[in-house]
Amino acid sequence: MSGMSLAARPGREEHALLGAPGRYAAITVVVVALTAGVFVAVGDHGTLTSIQRWDDAWLRLMISGRAPPLTAIARTLNVLGLVYVTLPVRIAVAGFLALQRRWWHLSAFTLAVVVSEVLIGVLKGIYDRARPPGSLVATTGASFPSGHAVATSVTAVAAVIALVPPGRRRAWWGAAAVTFSVLMGLSRAYLAAHWLSDAVAGVLLGTSCALTAALVVGLLQRWWQGTRQRPAEAHRMAGIPPPDEVAGRRRTA
16 A cells, blocks of 8 residues: 555645635735836826825834834844845745645746846836935845845745645735735834835735736646646546556556
8 A cells, every 4th residue: 555655646636726716816916906006106206205205204203113122123024034044945945845746836936936036126226216314234226125025025925825725724824924024024114224115015016926926827737737637537438547547557556
């Protein structure tokens, strides 16, 4: 029996990346629309003036509310968002998925991370927004969007989608991932490393990348599995064992 289970294991079919594609697509559309709205608003000089007033007010609030414990937490989050932390986490997730031969899940995770990294550099160059004055941590490059917020949200959300099967458990882990991403974004504004709108845009962009990548790969997975199931069903209706079933019998013989 152990030989049969070991022989069948490589041929196991991955569980579906998306549990309810229609609902998932609706959520993705809403998040992407919000993301696009923020980027359009910041890109327009008229609305940016109003946004900047909110950003200035939020920065003053953060400065007035600074306290040693909060600063320590924000500095810790700053370290957690650095590439020295996010890169090993990403490699670990990708390595685990590869070892498990969950290629569709690995593809969704990798696609989300790669697209987000490309967009960070491109968008920072396009917007070229100056950072707030008086940052409590070292910063480089333009301010919009927040790279920490993008990296944290895309890694956390994409990891949950790739590692946790669809269902209530994924929903809880997804809520935790979004919460952590929001805290990362708020910490960037607290430290004056970014404007609040930079952080909001970063969280939305990272989440959008994770959701969109999973939606695209998940639909491809459903299509691919459908094309494989149709010939198998035809074989069974004709009373002929499917080729993969015959191959499995040969391996276990």
